[in-house]
Structure formats: C-alpha cells, structure tokens
Amino acid sequence: MKVWALHLAVLAGLAVAQMVLPPYHANNLARIMVLAVYAMGYNIAFGYAGLLSLGHALLFGAGMYGTGLLVHHAGLAALPALIAGTCAGAGMAALVGLLALRTAGVSFMIVTLMFAQVGFLTILYFNGFTGGDEGIALNAPQRQILGADMTQDTARFWAALALFGVALGSKLLLVQSRFGRVMLAMRENEERSRMLGFNPYVVKLKILVISGLYAGAAGAAYALLFGYFGASFASVQYSILPMLYVLMGGAGTVLGPLLGAGLMFYLVDFASSLTSAYLMVVGAALVVLVLFAPKGILGTIRERWLKWLP
C-alpha cells in the first residue's frame, strides 16, 4: 500500500510540476520522463536481472526509427506508428537476445555493443532512406496523437506523463510479481535458479524483450514528442546514458531511473552553461559513481533507511 501511495504521489508531483514550473523546465521534465522510461527498460535488464548491455541504443533506435520511418515514408498515423515502434524495440530485443544471450558477462557486453554498432552504421549506410547523420524532422500534422498536438508544450507534457505513468505502474507490477522474483534470482545466482527448474536462457530472453518494449516505446515517443530522429540517438552514447541514469539513481530500484535521468539531465544542463565540455561531467560521474556509490542514490537510501523501497 505504502509502495503504491509513494509512486502515485510521485506521479501527482510530476503533474503539479507541469502547472507550477516555467515552460522551459516543464519541457525538460517531459524529456526527462521519456528518457526515464528508456532507463527503466535498461534497469529491468541490468538492475533486476544483472544483464549489463552496452547496446540498448539499438533498441531505442529501433523504436525511434520504426515509428519515424513509418510516419515519414508510409504516412502512418502517429498512434499506430507508436505501437509499431514499441513492437520494433521488443522484436529487436528478441533478435539480439536470441544470439547475445548465448554469451555472458564481458562477452555479452561486447556482443551487444557490436550489434548496436552494426545498427548505427546501417542507419548511416542507408542515409538516403534514414536521413543518416542529419536525421529527419517530423512536421505538425504527423505528430497528432488522438487529437492531441505534440507540438504544444502542454499536450506533450501530458503525453510524456501518461507514458511514464503506464511504464512506472507496469514496472511496479512486474517487480512485485512472481516473475520479478525470478529475475532477481537470475541476478543473484543463475546456477541455483537453474537447479530450481528455471531455464535461464528463456527467462533472460523474456526480460530482454520486456526491456526492449520499454526502450522501443521511449524511442518511439521521443521521435513523436520532440519531432526529430537521427543517427546520433542510435550511437554508443545512447547506450551509455541509460546505464549512467540507472547507476546514479540506483540499479534495481523502481524510481531510480527517473531520479538518475533528472539529476544527470540538469547536471549536464548546468555544466553546459559553464563549459562546452559537458561530456567531461558524464565521464567523471561514471567514474565517481562506480568508485564511491556503486548502489546509486536510491540503492543507498534503501540499504540504510527504507528497506521496503521496491
């Protein structure tokens, strides 16, 4: 009960923030929520099941390009395209998982990194169709979801919040379900869970597909809400960012990705106002986190004070 009350309060807080905050910050918040959905997907694989992937940009990109290309080239309406993009993320995750899950640990990291690199280079190679580095901008008529105009700040915020709310609720259900416990078992002791009758390969594949659903939905929503998609969103950097968010917020916590995405977003925003070297901040944050706070903010809070935090 306590758990649901906390998460509903967070959603309510976000809704209030939209009314209180000036447009600039409300817009940032919309972006943060979409990125947080992406990071939640990453967290399901990394935080709960211990699958450290360096190639999630491929799944984010699949969602983004699945939606963007359908809207741009096939003239599909935004909502079906959004669903198609989400499925593209899951489908790509299944494809990658079938192959990459034959490996584990460091090999898994490198294989996922390489698959993502192949995807990124493929986007560049077919630049006539995908827009390559420059990307493609979507215009206003292409960005109407159920009559709501995504070029308007307010509509965009509510769309982001709706997506985030659905993602947060289903993640909470997922981690508290029986399958959620199996996920943790995979992370903690794979051999033992195999002994108990679970097939690690199948369980991990399911986890990766769920993770892909989240990443795909985030990518698809990003394209529609912010009206642009380009190859940089499928680059290595977009595989690293969700990892950074999750590490900072707390791996294996439900709210960690939102906290991490928000903090990192404003850290980078603040740093770019001081210096152009904002990537330095990203790099330093990675090193400091992994050295001094491997559990992240919410992970540490949970360990010390709030044991019930999911």
Next chain:
Amino acid sequence: MAFGPYLLLALMEGLVKAAVLALTAVGLSLVFGVMRVVNVAHGAFFMLGAVLAWTVAQYVPGPPALAWMVAIVVAPLVVGTIAAATDTLVLKRLNYDPEATIVATIGLLYILEQAALSFFGPDARPVTAPFTLRLQLPWFGFSGYKLFVILATLLILLAVWWFMSRTKAGLVMRATQVDRQTARAFGINVDRVYAGVFALGAGLAAVAAVLLVPISQAHYLMGGDPLLLSFIVVIIGGLGSLRGTLVAALIIGLSDGVISMFWSPTLAKIIATAAVAMVLVFRPQGLFGARA
C-alpha cells in the same frame, strides 16, 4: 589503372592499416590477457598519442624528423603515465571487477576525449612526416614513410615478443597472468605489475598513433575506429597470443583496405563488426579463453 595494380595498391594500404592495428591491438590484448580488464579507453589512449605528437611538433623547432623522434618517445611516456595513474587511482580500487572496470574506462574515455577537445580543439590537424620519400612503381607512387611504418611495427612487435618471453619482467607478467595469488605468494608485487602492464598497453597504442599520424591526421574523436577494430582483432586472434593478434590484424587490416577501396568503408565496418559479433556468440571459448 587496371585491376591488378589497383588491387596491389589496396593491399599495400591494407598492410599499413594492419601494421598500426596490430600495434594497437597488442596493447589491448596484453591488458586483457594479464589483467582481465576490458579497456574501453584504449582508443582514447591512441587518440592522446596522436594529439601529443601534434603538440610536440608545435614546440620542437627544426626539421620535422626531430619533432617526430621526440614525439615517439614523449607521447608513449605521457600516455603510459596517465594509464598507470588510472590503474592505481581507479581500477585497483574496483578490485578489477570486470563490469565495474568497463564502466570506469567508459568514463575515462569521455574525460580524455573531452580534455582533448578543450585543449586541442575540434579540428583535424596534420603532422608532417619525418621524411618524404616517394617510391615510384610502374603504376603508381607509394609513400616511403608508409613502408617505414610497416617496418617499424615489425621491429616493435619483435621487441614486445622478446620482452614478454625472454626478460625477467616479461616472466613476472606472464606469471601474474597465469595465477595472481601464487604470483603474490612468490613475492611479486602484483599491483606494480598491473600498473606496468596497463601503462605498456596504453604506450603501445600511443606509439601506433604517432606512427600513423603523419599519414592520417590528429583529431579528438579518432579513437573510435582503432578501439572497435582492436576489439575485433583481439577477439579473432585469441587472448594473450601475440601471433594470433598479428594474424588477425593482417586479416582485418587487409580486408578492410580492400573492401573500403572497392566498396564503402561503412559497409566494410558493418560486415566486420557483425562477423565478429557472430564469432563471439558461436565460438566464445576461442576468444576470451576459458572464462567466456
């Protein structure tokens, strides 16, 4: 130009690529072999070597050859020192946990690239070759410096081989690679060995970069390709094997040279990356040893 000479040119260019790649990859392979650390910042060390070569060339007066000779000594030393410091300050504290070290070296990669961008700027800068000699073949001219790169690489690889298999320091490194605990029990200072290996690996990348930079250019983002290709070479060639690394570098360098001359470089990279990912998936034991 007819097909034959064209292919010859592609192969010669490929050989130069293979040489630089072999040097870079041997450094990566050494670090992974001895320390079990996947160093994602290896490409950044490479980039740092090239940028330092340019910086040295700005401050050393006189003929380009002199500046180049200073660079080939100074750049690996500076890069090696940075690497050793990283090892002591960061990697050692992580107990060389494989996943944590990867995250930390990704962070290091960003820090180094950004530092290069801030101090060096976003432009690609040329470095003058130490000598200009043009070999005139019947069909085309070929830079003598490129041949020198191939030759120098062979010498350096020989030196690395001799160091690892014939000297006491090499023996200590190999002993640490086989069994860290036992090596420690025999009085080997494992911390120092690790710092040394990490510095040596980074230094080799810097040497490769100084050799390459007169043919190519120094740029703060130039580390991406060498990193990816070195990974590929190390994975195909097998862990810790100098010969395997050399053979794999030859295969990758030559095929990269040929494919990118006849088709597009992007396509060459797509094919190579996908193929290697498949190798990792289906033959992991030959790549990261028993620990796959």
